[in-house]
Amino acid sequence: xxxxxxxxxxxxxxxxxxxxxxxxxxxxxxxxxxxxxxxxxxxxxxxxxxxxxxxxxxxxxxxxxxxxxx
Numbered sequence: 001x002x003x004x005x006x007x008x009x010x011x012x013x014x015x016x017x018x019x020x021x022x023x024x025x026x027x028x029x030x031x032x033x034x035x036x037x038x039x040x041x042x043x044x045x046x047x048x049x050x051x052x053x054x055x056x057x058x059x060x061x062x063x064x065x066x067x068x069x070x
Contacts, residue, residue, distance in 0.1 A: 003027030005051045010060070014042045022060050025053065039065040 007024040010016060016036045023034040040062040047059050 001025075001027045001032075002052070002054050003032070005047045005049050005053060005059075006031065008045065008047070008049055010042050010045070012042055012045055015065075016040065016042060016062070023047065034059060036062060038062070041065070 003025040004027075005023055006026045009021045009023060016022070016039065018036055018039045020036045021033045022036055022042070025032045025034060042060060043063045044061040045059075046057075046061070047053060053059060
């Protein structure tokens with residue numbers, strides 16, 4: 001969905017758990033938290049606070065954590 005980044009909650013290189021907030025977008029007068037789909041390391045952030053984003057735009061890239069026992 002189109003919107004504006006109002007907060008970036010992580011930095012590149014940071015480890016995150018599944019469900020951790022990554023970004024907050026404002027769209028249609030609502031704030032939407034973008035969360036990590038899985039545990040891993042934030043490899044790249046492609047947006048900054050105040051930036052406009054469009055549908056299907058890649059906002060951040062995670063390197064998934066190795067499964068326990070692997």
